[in-house]
Amino acid sequence: MSEQDATIEQLMESLAEQLYRGAQAEVLATVTTALARGTIAADIVNRGLMLGMQRVGVDFRDGKLFLPEVLMAAQAMQAAMRELEPLLIGPYGGGTRVARAVIGTVKGDIHDIGKNLVSILWRGAGFEVIDLGINTKADTFVEAVERHRPEIVGLSALLTTTMPYMRVVIDALRQRGLRERLIVLVGGAAVSRAFADEIGADGYGRDAASAVDLARTLLARRRGGSAAPEGVA
Ligand code: B1M
Numbered sequence: 001m002s003e004q005d006a007t008i009e010q011l012m013e014s015l016a017e018q019l020y021r022g023a024q025a026e027v028l029a030t031v032t033t034a035l036a037r038g039t040i041a042a043d044i045v046n047r048g049l050m051l052g053m054q055r056v057g058v059d060f061r062d063g064k065l066f067l068p069e070v071l072m073a074a075q076a077m078q079a080a081m082r083e084l085e086p087l088l089i090g091p092y093g094g095g096t097r098v099a100r101a102v103i104g105t106v107k108g109d110i111h112d113i114g115k116n117l118v119s120i121l122w123r124g125a126g127f128e129v130i131d132l133g134i135n136t137k138a139d140t141f142v143e144a145v146e147r148h149r150p151e152i153v154g155l156s157a158l159l160t161t162t163m164p165y166m167r168v169v170i171d172a173l174r175q176r177g178l179r180e181r182l183i184v185l186v187g188g189a190a191v192s193r194a195f196a197d198e199i200g201a202d203g204y205g206r207d208a209a210s211a212v213d214l215a216r217t218l219l220a221r222r223r224g225g226s227a228a229p230e231g232v233a
Contacts, residue, residue, distance in 0.1 A: 008039055012048040019052030020059075022072025024079050031080050041087035042209075045117070049077055053113070057189075077113055081120070089124040097128050099219055102144045103154035104132030105188075106165040111158035114188060117208040118154060125212045127152070138165075138172035145178050151222075152215055155201075157188040166191075167199040174200075183218045187211055 006014065011034050018026040027049075034044050056073045059065040101122055105115050112134045119129045130148050132140055145153060153173070157163045166186050173179040186196050187205035196204035202218055205211030 015048030016052035024076040098126035100150040101152035104136035105134040109162035115156035
């Protein structure tokens with residue numbers, strides 16, 4: 001069966017499988033086909049790319065895949081995200097600014113695919129996002145807050161060994177008298193709502209879409225009130 005005859009479900013399964021193999025050119029070709037067939041960018045991420053990456057994570061954990069293979073899959077995912085970014089940002093990108101946010105992956109951690117996805121969706125929701133990148137020290141967050149005066153700070157961590165550093169960042173913000181005026185959101189595979197509560201964050205985003213809802217709700221609450229969705233601490 002050619003890709004042109006495949007159902008969207010089959011295309012997403014191919015995409016997951018190609019991502020698993022780190023076959024970047026095939027991933028990009030399938031993304032192009034899926035878009036041409038009318039699949040929306042968010043579905044390509046959630047039903048194809050994320051599915052492949054979850055399988056990579058499981059097989060890496062179980063010793064069936066090794067670091068170079070995980071890296072290839074990550075590179076293929078990043079290439080696909082670059083193609084999809086303008087579509088994910090959508091009509092709001094560059095329009096009226098809703099709020100300013102600073103985001104980064106914390107010190108010791110170089111995982112950035114999820115953080116980048118949160119950045120893209122925040123931009124799509126009208127936020128101006130200052131992305132500090134990976135392996136970000138508490139001082140760098142503090143300096144960025146002092147310089148850019150954001151309403152929101154987003155912290156991402158994927159490792160159980162780097163999660164505790166989120167508390168270090170929050171404490172550093174508090175020590176500089178910046179914490180109270182900020183909404184601090186945390187997320188990443190190993191993070192939970194209970195952990196967010198424990199370290200004094202304002203909310204936990206299970207995925208990039210909930211990070212958008214959460215940021216909007218907490219901003220609305222701060223600016224005058226609205227109901228809280230799941231994840232609001
Ligand atoms: Co790493 N890695 N990795 N890795 N890696 C994990 C995280 C791991 C769970 C794999 C496993 O064992 N199953 C495991 C961590 C175990 C643990 O701590 N409990 C692990 C390990 C051990 C490591 C190394 C230590 C391996 C080694 O060197 N021996 C090493 C650490 C390097 C370091 O950071 N210092 C390492 C390295 C790497 C690569 C460089 C090869 C690569 C990263 C490339 C890159 O990011 N540019 C990599 C990858 C790709 C993974 C897995 C397979 C996939 C992560 C990913 O990109 N997922 C991962 C397994 C897994 O997570 N299941 C794994 C897709 C992405 C869209 O999802 O990042 O979860 P995610 O983001 C989601 C949500 O979490 C949320 O929204 C996103 C979108 O829905 N989210 C937020 C994220 N940040 C948020 C912030 C928010 C809100 C929501 O608010 C601010």
